[in-house]
Amino acid sequence: MSSDTAPSWQADIDRLSEQLSEAISGADDLEALRAVELAALGRKGSLTALMKRIGTLDKDERKAFGSASGGLRGRVTKSLNERRETIRRQGVLAELSDSSFDETVPGRSSELGHVHPLNRVQMEAEDVFVSMGFEVLDYPEVESEFNNFEALNIPSWHPARDMQDTFWLESGQLLRTHTSAGQVRAMHALKAPFRAIFPGKVYRYEATDASHEHTFHQLEGLMIDRHVSVGHLLDSMRTLLSAILRREVTVRLRPGYFPFVEPGFELDISCQVCEGTGCSVCKQSGWVELLPCGLVHPNVLRAGGLDPEHWQGWAFGLGLSRLVMMRYGIDDIRLLLGGDARFVEGFHPGT
Amino acid sequence: MYVSWNWIGEFVDTTGIDPVEFADRFTLAVAEIEGVSHYGQGLDQVLVAQVTEVTAHPNADKLRLAHCDLGDTTVTVVCGAPDLRVGMVVPFVPPNVTLPSGITVRDGQVRGVDSPGMLASEADLGLSDDHDGLMDLAELKCAPGQAMIQYIALQDVLYEIDNKSITHRPDLWGQLGMAREVAALLRRPLLVPSTEVVWGSKAGPKVTLDDHASCRRYLSAELDHVSIAPSPLSIRMRLRSLGVRPINNVVDATNWVMLETGNPLHAFDAAQIDDDHIVIRRAEPTETMVTLDGEHRSLTNQDCVIASAQEPIALAGIMGGQNSEIRAETTRVLLESASFDGANIRKTASRLGVRTESSARFEKHLDPNTAAFAAHRFVRVLHELCPEMVVVSELVDCGPHVSAPPTPRVVETSRSYLRSRLGLSAAQLSDAWMDETLSSLEFEVTALDTERLAVTVPSFRAGRDVSIQEDLVEELGRIFGYDHIPSQAPMISAHPAALPAGKMQERRARAALALGEGLTEVVLYSFESDATRQRLGLSELDAADQQRPRLTLRNYLSSDMRHMRRCLSNNLLESLEYNLAQGTRAAEGHKGMQIGLFEIGRVFRPIHADQPLQADPGIPAVLTSDSERQTYLNGLSPALLSGVEQAERKAIALPSQPRHLALAIGHRLGGGQKGWVQPLAEVTRSLYGQAVGAIERLLRQMCLPEATFKKLDSTDKRLETSLELNAAWLHSARHAGIWIADRLVGVITMIHPDVRNSLDIPAEAVLAELDLEVLLEIPPVAERGQAPAKFPPSSFDLTLPCTSSVRTREVLDGLTLRLSEVNSDIEVQTQWVRDFFDSSDQYGRAMTLRMTCRRLDGSLSDNDILSVRSAAIDHLDACEGVRPNWGDEIRAMS
Numbered sequence A: 001m002s003s004d005t006a007p008s009w010q011a012d013i014d015r016l017s018e019q020l021s022e023a024i025s026g027a028d029d030l031e032a033l034r035a036v037e038l039a040a041l042g043r044k045g046s047l048t049a050l051m052k053r054i055g056t057l058d059k060d061e062r063k064a065f066g067s068a069s070g071g072l073r074g075r076v077t078k079s080l081n082e083r084r085e086t087i088r089r090q091g092v093l094a095e096l097s098d099s100s101f102d103e104t105v106p107g108r109s110s111e112l113g114h115v116h117p118l119n120r121v122q123m124e125a126e127d128v129f130v131s132m133g134f135e136v137l138d139y140p141e142v143e144s145e146f147n148n149f150e151a152l153n154i155p156s157w158h159p160a161r162d163m164q165d166t167f168w169l170e171s172g173q174l175l176r177t178h179t180s181a182g183q184v185r186a187m188h189a190l191k192a193p194f195r196a197i198f199p200g201k202v203y204r205y206e207a208t209d210a211s212h213e214h215t216f217h218q219l220e221g222l223m224i225d226r227h228v229s230v231g232h233l234l235d236s237m238r239t240l241l242s243a244i245l246r247r248e249v250t251v252r253l254r255p256g257y258f259p260f261v262e263p264g265f266e267l268d269i270s271c272q273v274c275e276g277t278g279c280s281v282c283k284q285s286g287w288v289e290l291l292p293c294g295l296v297h298p299n300v301l302r303a304g305g306l307d308p309e310h311w312q313g314w315a316f317g318l319g320l321s322r323l324v325m326m327r328y329g330i331d332d333i334r335l336l337l338g339g340d341a342r343f344v345e346g347f348h349p350g351t
Numbered sequence B: 001m002y003v004s005w006n007w008i009g010e011f012v013d014t015t016g017i018d019p020v021e022f023a024d025r026f027t028l029a030v031a032e033i034e035g036v037s038h039y040g041q042g043l044d045q046v047l048v049a050q051v052t053e054v055t056a057h058p059n060a061d062k063l064r065l066a067h068c069d070l071g072d073t074t075v076t077v078v079c080g081a082p083d084l085r086v087g088m089v090v091p092f093v094p095p096n097v098t099l100p101s102g103i104t105v106r107d108g109q110v111r112g113v114d115s116p117g118m119l120a121s122e123a124d125l126g127l128s129d130d131h132d133g134l135m136d137l138a139e140l141k142c143a144p145g146q147a148m149i150q151y152i153a154l155q156d157v158l159y160e161i162d163n164k165s166i167t168h169r170p171d172l173w174g175q176l177g178m179a180r181e182v183a184a185l186l187r188r189p190l191l192v193p194s195t196e197v198v199w200g201s202k203a204g205p206k207v208t209l210d211d212h213a214s215c216r217r218y219l220s221a222e223l224d225h226v227s228i229a230p231s232p233l234s235i236r237m238r239l240r241s242l243g244v245r246p247i248n249n250v251v252d253a254t255n256w257v258m259l260e261t262g263n264p265l266h267a268f269d270a271a272q273i274d275d276d277h278i279v280i281r282r283a284e285p286t287e288t289m290v291t292l293d294g295e296h297r298s299l300t301n302q303d304c305v306i307a308s309a310q311e312p313i314a315l316a317g318i319m320g321g322q323n324s325e326i327r328a329e330t331t332r333v334l335l336e337s338a339s340f341d342g343a344n345i346r347k348t349a350s351r352l353g354v355r356t357e358s359s360a361r362f363e364k365h366l367d368p369n370t371a372a373f374a375a376h377r378f379v380r381v382l383h384e385l386c387p388e389m390v391v392v393s394e395l396v397d398c399g400p401h402v403s404a405p406p407t408p409r410v411v412e413t414s415r416s417y418l419r420s421r422l423g424l425s426a427a428q429l430s431d432a433w434m435d436e437t438l439s440s441l442e443f444e445v446t447a448l449d450t451e452r453l454a455v456t457v458p459s460f461r462a463g464r465d466v467s468i469q470e471d472l473v474e475e476l477g478r479i480f481g482y483d484h485i486p487s488q489a490p491m492i493s494a495h496p497a498a499l500p501a502g503k504m505q506e507r508r509a510r511a512a513l514a515l516g517e518g519l520t521e522v523v524l525y526s527f528e529s530d531a532t533r534q535r536l537g538l539s540e541l542d543a544a545d546q547q548r549p550r551l552t553l554r555n556y557l558s559s560d561m562r563h564m565r566r567c568l569s570n571n572l573l574e575s576l577e578y579n580l581a582q583g584t585r586a587a588e589g590h591k592g593m594q595i596g597l598f599e600i601g602r603v604f605r606p607i608h609a610d611q612p613l614q615a616d617p618g619i620p621a622v623l624t625s626d627s628e629r630q631t632y633l634n635g636l637s638p639a640l641l642s643g644v645e646q647a648e649r650k651a652i653a654l655p656s657q658p659r660h661l662a663l664a665i666g667h668r669l670g671g672g673q674k675g676w677v678q679p680l681a682e683v684t685r686s687l688y689g690q691a692v693g694a695i696e697r698l699l700r701q702m703c704l705p706e707a708t709f710k711k712l713d714s715t716d717k718r719l720e721t722s723l724e725l726n727a728a729w730l731h732s733a734r735h736a737g738i739w740i741a742d743r744l745v746g747v748i749t750m751i752h753p754d755v756r757n758s759l760d761i762p763a764e765a766v767l768a769e770l771d772l773e774v775l776l777e778i779p780p781v782a783e784r785g786q787a788p789a790k791f792p793p794s795s796f797d798l799t800l801p802c803t804s805s806v807r808t809r810e811v812l813d814g815l816t817l818r819l820s821e822v823n824s825d826i827e828v829q830t831q832w833v834r835d836f837f838d839s840s841d842q843y844g845r846a847m848t849l850r851m852t853c854r855r856l857d858g859s860l861s862d863n864d865i866l867s868v869r870s871a872a873i874d875h876l877d878a879c880e881g882v883r884p885n886w887g888d889e890i891r892a893m894s
């Protein structure tokens, strides 16, 4: 073959080159491009077939054919890659400007259940007390008359000892009327000095209405140490109640009679609604009655095996049910133990 | 009870004190004031008028015109009072004055005649309920035109005291006791009213005091020449302002002295009592009497009565009898001033349902010395109300308090102790202030040395009030003002505190069930109603099963609360029923077709009679000796003793009250279908699987070993457990005991169809109950850090047709064991993936299992997997109920 005339395969190469570059630029997506690639470079591809023709050529033509067809293969591969990158880029750009994405579609998650608000508040309170070094104790609801009354210096003539206020069991035992029934248990169980709380269910023989329940929840606090004064009680109650109520509270003490403390107090806290200036919630007084407390009576210490010459203490009884009602604005105590799931589900899930 | 500021003012100089401001101080130091009211507000505008002429109203028969002298002027007003007559001195209310009754007098015409103001009755002025006629001011001897209140104290400030805050202070049930507190707070002297009486020489009434337990002191005297009449206006108005209805001078005098001293009195018409013989005794069991309120009372021998020789004439300390009542014609009066036992009064009053001013006071256990004081005061007061009265007899004074007077109580303390318990220094709480305060409260202070004090308690505080030095801390603290005590951070020991295991366990349970499984926690009552048990079909079982004792209440509010729950499930099922019924729009409900509930709480079981008793750790060590225990038992009320005796005399063990956890998941019907007796098998399986999943999650959250579920057999049912193994809701075919190793920790069951029907659970429900105390005893699984496997796993599934008798757990356990033997280098995990149920197929069920293989020393080869696979097939081939000869086909396929 002379060098001045174009070899016969040159036209085929040119044609194929033209076809392929058209096909490549015509491929709109990666799938189409892949098809073009296979059609050209696959085992039975057009370029592959063309390149096989080298075997039919003369020896001197082979070099020229090899370089021409190899050049074509190089160009095709390169433009395939370029095209692939272009298409990918277009895809990225398209995705980044997607207007069909609905960001307001409602979430789907497995439904969370609900923890009862009494237990939520109780757990929160437990955490506060634990953080201040209080033991958390759990005591029986069926109690002996001794622990519920006798040991607490509640004398036999006291009205609380009547059938009137207490559920008595046929066995002569009773349903504890207050968590204070745990005081003597705690004194025997823990080594003084100690501080402890014992929350739980208590029972009163009492007709039920929106603000009275025969079953409710309390949290008893007890601190025993070498020297405990009214000043200490004031400070402890302010600190603890501020943490429990999650606001800075001011407390004040009024005389109150509870046989197991002496002196005994009704503790008032500053009214949250009016911040002490007077409103209907606090009956214009600026104060809201929160809980009974006092310095532990020496007879109770004795019943707990502690010598009042050496040990002193303070105690309080917080109404957990009442705290829950205050926090969530519940005006009917019967909702708490009513067993209606819809009531519990009205609170945030979680613990 | 009310405190009258006017009355207080008679016993202590209150000049310069604003009673409204002072109320706060009083609340902080003495007793809670529930309200401060201004009695007689607006009455200062009311004038005294004298009626000079009465003429007819031109347009009305029942109205007349009253022409009145107002001093400087006259006025003519329309008046409807039938008793209007010339010469009367009455209150005149000028126009535009608003009276305490709320009436505002208008300046206008009445039936066409000008009437600038009005003449007023006591009711118009808000002073009484007496609408009958005009208020008669004649006895005040006042000048027309003057302000009425110049002549009679009708305006007062009243403190309403919360009675609960003075139950322990019998001395505060009279105005004088309250005045003593005010005097101490104001640091001004208390002016005690005079008790000077000249008693007669005649022998007093014959008093036979039989009931020493109920009556500690009884004073009596005979008063003659009494003429019964209304008390003066000022007395009547004072009584009314404190809520006591005036009757006549004698009765008013008893009430006056009761309000003043706190000690109730009674006056008998001597003419009705033979020989002036008074007997204080217990009533005969069949005796009856008619009390002053006209009620017939049946008495018991627990009631103390005052009787004549024949019959009861008063219910002691509560109410007089009609037969000895003061009448208009009474001239001779027998006085009773006594001190009755509070507990006895309270029992009788509450049994008869009658509560009076008198019983309310006696219940507080009054000081017998006050009875003597009150007797003297009565004579002084009656003299003023009825000057012609003569004290003819001596004063009779008898009773255990008189024959053996108690020695005054002395409390020893030290100044430093009193200060330290308050948290005050000597500079803040001086010796002088201490002494002054205690003496103003009538404590006698004797200094034993510079530090130590002997404090004598006044008898009116000695009863059940002040007995130890802590009580003196309170006396000083409250008068000092607790709001002036600086708060002081306690010096406390630092030590770690953590939630106890039981609390942690409950928290984990809540996290697993509420947050993990979407269940809702409820807190239910600890009582169980008979109706619930009946509906649950438990009553019949109860009757048949004597081994199912429950704790029973001696007193209960309603039959619903007669028994304590033995398990959580019964009440939880009822709650589930209720909540399913609320969700009628199930499809729209956010929980779709299901309601899932759980509860954590205590259940209660009596201790078997034959069970060894353990001493209750709550009974203190100080009571360990037999004699001390005996003393303790003797202190129990007799009514309770029989039960206690039965329980055990030596030790009093509490019933077992373990914490349980129960969960219930119910399926709702869509579209409100009722009476669907045949629940869908899929619902059953899915609810069961869901509950099992919840329990498995719960146990994992508690770090406990995996549980196995298998049906209970008759041996299991004899296990000693706090779980109900014989409950009516337990489905004989669809239940399982929940076991961890060899311990039964819980029970899970689909609800028995009969219970489903009687509870109106139309579709299906599952229930499980676990004993948290048993779970607490099981050691948690030890945790160990493990490096992740280096070589990738490979897995294959097998779907096995099988019969309904196949138990997944057995297949899995057998397979796991077999595959562990294939090759010690290959680890195989066997997992249940799903079940298919198809009733048209001859087997009815197909179970898909997944085997995940991993080589410990390198990558798995095809041969490894094949060897596991064929071992699995060989094993399953031999399993009963799994499709026979099925391995060949599989082998051919592979």
Ligand SMILES: [Zn+2]
Residues within 6 Å of the ligand: A271, A272, A273, A274, A275, A276, A277, A278, A279, A280, A281, A282, A283, A284, A286, A287
């Ligand atoms: Zn307020």
